[in-house]
Amino acid sequence: MTGSYLLNYREEMIFLVIGVLVVFPHAVEGSIKVAESYWTLKENELVVDEDMDKYGSKVLVPLVCGESFEGQEIIWKRDSRDKLPHKENKIFVIVEERQGGTYTCYSKEEKYLNHTLVLVQWRYRKIIKGTPEEGYIHCSTNNYSGFFQCFWTWDERRAGKVEFIKITRSHTAGNISCSLNSSAGSITCQDHAYCPYAEEIERINLTIYFRSNFVIETYYLQFRISDIVRPDMVHINKKNNILELNYPESWSTPFSYFPLTFQVKEIRCQKKRGCDCSIRRSSKVDLTQEQQWPFKKGVTVCVRAQDELSNSSWGEWNQYKCKKEECKRTNKKKDGLK
Incomplete structure (x- = not known):
């Protein structure tokens, strides 16, 4: 079973807009709008990228159980507890402020079909410590082997974790792998295609998505190995x-x-x-x-x-x-x- 997917086809979007009028007729007249910016972080995870900082902010987010379930009667639940009134394959859910959730769809016999975790993009910097001037994530390596580490400091007031890591070279996908260290405050990466004797033209693009509850914060760095090399003690x-x-x-x-x-x-x-x-x-x-x-x-x-x-x-x-x-x-x- 593949994960829930974003709506990429014009006819599906038309269906969903009509769905707003049917499922949420008050939304057109009220303050709830349809989310215009949302994207898939990874399989079964959808991030709402809207301005949700204001108190009481709400948006309608489209969800789909799966292509193969079109026309079937579907049961939807939020966080495996709250049963939703919708019975369609394609629905809208209300996301308020920074409160996401896991939306699971079942057959009418209540057999699990699929799920989508809805998260909210947070524009502030709260999950890890740092400043725009000093930075939030610091990377270094002690030689030109292609290995390097990146470190950060968690804000103890937040229950933060690494949700996803994306790393590539500037113009090519590259062959770089990263693993989260046991301390959970750093990652170790290796550029498997790195050649220390050749000129390093392309920069490394590193994006780390940190999560706290249903909030996502995105941190981006760009560097070359030669920018972060730092010899050990003499x-x-x-x-x-x-x-x-x-x-x-x-x-x-x-x-x-x-x-x-x-x-x-x-x-x-x-x-x-x-x-x-x-x-x-x-x-x-x-x-x-x-x-x-x-x-x-x-x-x-x-x-x-x-x-x-x-x-x-x-x-x-x-x-x-x-x-x-x-x-x-x-x-x-x-x-x-x-």
Whole structure:
């Protein structure tokens, strides 16, 4: 059995308009109008895309049990409880404000035939946290493998969930799959056709539909892998008085084809405050592609990396601070040379 379908044929629309006059004769004279904008989110799910924000807003939404049931006597129920007065295959139901519902149709013997979940598009941003300036969904990847993750933060006042994910490339359908992570606050995606050695021309178009009760909120992002790449922490090793800055193990190879730029700064840490590389205590910040940095006594060296060939985000800071025993050995060596 296929899901309920939207009315695509002219003759069906004529039938439905006549149905408004018959089933809801008061609607023509009253304030209830026929919904002009509605679409199928996925099988058996219909989204009403009308301005339903005002108190008491109502629209008439057309539903169809199924093509093969035309001419049969149909029993309709809302949320499997409330029996509707309609007995036709094609009917209108009243949707008020943000109150949707599941409309199920049965044969006259009350055998299940089909159902449609009616949802309402919500133009506000309530289900997840964020701002238009800072964004609501944030995507990142630590290399050019074609894998990436997208994160968001639920508003604890809403019982939100992911209803549907749509992801394509700009001009082609692409071959991208996404799965919801166990935390339910992120998704992991893979572009199966992605080639890290070719120029990435087409952008990824990601649309996530979030649902709370019968409300749907739509969030849209567009990006390239190169826009969201963010290297993991740089590995720092000390050899004599030189710090070796090593590429993250997760970074793409060969490194000559995927070069990184290092941002380095030296800070003096206070015992009470500790060492926080993200706090600007040093006005001098150096950029280098070199993987060696001279170590100085009494300072903490902070290092992070960025893809040299794109203007994407910097990775997280890593730091190296001389340990007491190590510093003592260094000082003894220096004293012996005097």
